[in-house]
Amino acid sequence: MIFEQVATGGCQSYLVGCGDTCSAVLIDPEISQVDRYLAIAARDGLRIHYVIDTHTHADHFSATRTLAQRLKVPVVMHRDSPAPFADLRLQDADLLRVGNLRLQALHTPGHTADSMCLLLDDRIFTGDTLLIGGTGRTDLPSGDPSALYDSLFSGILKLDPSLLVFPAHDYKARGSSTIAEELANNPRLQRTERTAFIEMMEHLDLNAPTHLTEALRTNMSGGKSVAQLLAEAATKTPFVSLSELRARIVAGSTDLIVLDVRERDAFDAGHVPGAMNLPRGQLELRVNDALPDPTRRIVTLCQFGKISTLAAATLRELGFLRTSALDGGMAAWTEAGYPLEKAG
Structure with a gap:
């Protein structure tokens, strides 16, 4: 045996x-x-x-x-x-x-x-x-x-x-x-x-x-399980590091869309400079109006990097094949002391 x-x-x-x-x-x-x-x-x-x-x-x-x-x-x-x-x-x-x-x-x-x-x-x-x-x-x-x-x-x-x-x-x-x-x-x-x-x-x-x-x-x-869904989404999605996104933001890069998928109040309280807001719960319903060009490079982010991974996988399934997710989230971005914008 x-x-x-x-x-x-x-x-x-x-x-x-x-x-x-x-x-x-x-x-x-x-x-x-x-x-x-x-x-x-x-x-x-x-x-x-x-x-x-x-x-x-x-x-x-x-x-x-x-x-x-x-x-x-x-x-x-x-x-x-x-x-x-x-x-x-x-x-x-x-x-x-x-x-x-x-x-x-x-x-x-x-x-x-x-x-x-x-x-x-x-x-x-x-x-x-x-x-x-x-x-x-x-x-x-x-x-x-x-x-x-x-x-x-x-x-x-x-x-x-x-x-x-x-x-x-x-x-x-x-x-x-x-x-x-x-x-x-x-x-x-x-x-x-x-x-x-x-x-x-x-x-x-x-x-x-x-x-x-x-x-x-x-x-x-x-x-x-939720963990399985996250793991499967992660296998379908490339990631961008915090330092890479920061370098592009500081350099004023315009070749990518930073898509914050948190709810509006969290976005207004502090977000990556230049990011646009499209809450995950509205993604499928608003994606055609919010993201009319499927050839653009997109980086999704959320508070801890989980919801944004699911969002990135969804966008790739919808045909936005240049979508990546931020490796981390706004919590890590803030902890690193990287720049923030606030609404109003």
């Missing part, structure tokens, strides 16, 4: 391959690590045949759909997953063949209704059902403490105590555990009576994940 664990903050992903056949599966991939997963697979001579989410994640952005489209492989989830893009839906005890390896799906609802664990030889990938020193929370959409109790005490905790436990999250960089170690040391598993366990889970008083709404939206629908 070829095995690689990839940590992204507290999130854990797993690339598991069959050395005999060079077949592999990727479990719980995170969107920021797409290139890393592909590089590891290439390094080890593996071809990824499946990308799997053990459940609908609420605290990070899954890369399953992105990788599935790129690699032309199926997204694998449990049968109860709400994600419309899941291609292969597993039921309890289904086997997934990856070369000579066999991964068995175990339906373990509780953290979410679609949670499943994956049993493979000497190890189990527990998603958020069983963590090292903890369990998945049950206060998020489709969570159920009673179901989690059954999944744990009538399910995976009855498996071979020597099984290695690899969860989808590990915030203390411990890497792995075993069923035996969790039974002995996991404080949540010491509440072995159903009522006591449920009461504990209902009173954990945990903070909501930082990106809860956005993560659930993207992971359930296959939509894109």
Whole structure:
């Protein structure tokens, strides 16, 4: 077996391959690590045949759909997953063949209704059902403490105590555990009576994940996060440095349009000398009147350089092919002490 664990903050992903056949599966991939997963697979001579989410994640952005489209492989989830893009839906005890390896799906609802664990030889990938020193929370959409109790005490905790436990999250960089170690040391598993366990889970008083709404939206629908939209826009857009724009402004250059896409009040409070204002929200509606010559060179800017990147990508899609975005924003321009104009 070829095995690689990839940590992204507290999130854990797993690339598991069959050395005999060079077949592999990727479990719980995170969107920021797409290139890393592909590089590891290439390094080890593996071809990824499946990308799997053990459940609908609420605290990070899954890369399953992105990788599935790129690699032309199926997204694998449990049968109860709400994600419309899941291609292969597993039921309890289904086997997934990856070369000579066999991964068995175990339906373990509780953290979410679609949670499943994956049993493979000497190890189990527990998603958020069983963590090292903890369990998945049950206060998020489709969570159920009673179901989690059954999944744990009538399910995976009855498996071979020597099984290695690899969860989808590990915030203390411990890497792995075993069923035996969790039974002995996991404080949540010491509440072995159903009522006591449920009461504990209902009173954990945990903070909501930082990106809860956005993560659930993207992971359930296959939509894109704001970060993805920005990253994609940045790949389609060249940039101009602060110092280069300043030099052109100081030299009185007339060969480019500086387009400030902030709202009017922010523009009036201070802008790059000579800039024109076209708020991002009005861009598509006013672009033909405001920018009649599509051959002009344009540099977009905003407060922090994000909205202007989206605006530049949009303008290029509209045919303004000489559009760039300022690498930075008015905040960086002001901090550098570069010249400002104010309205009135």
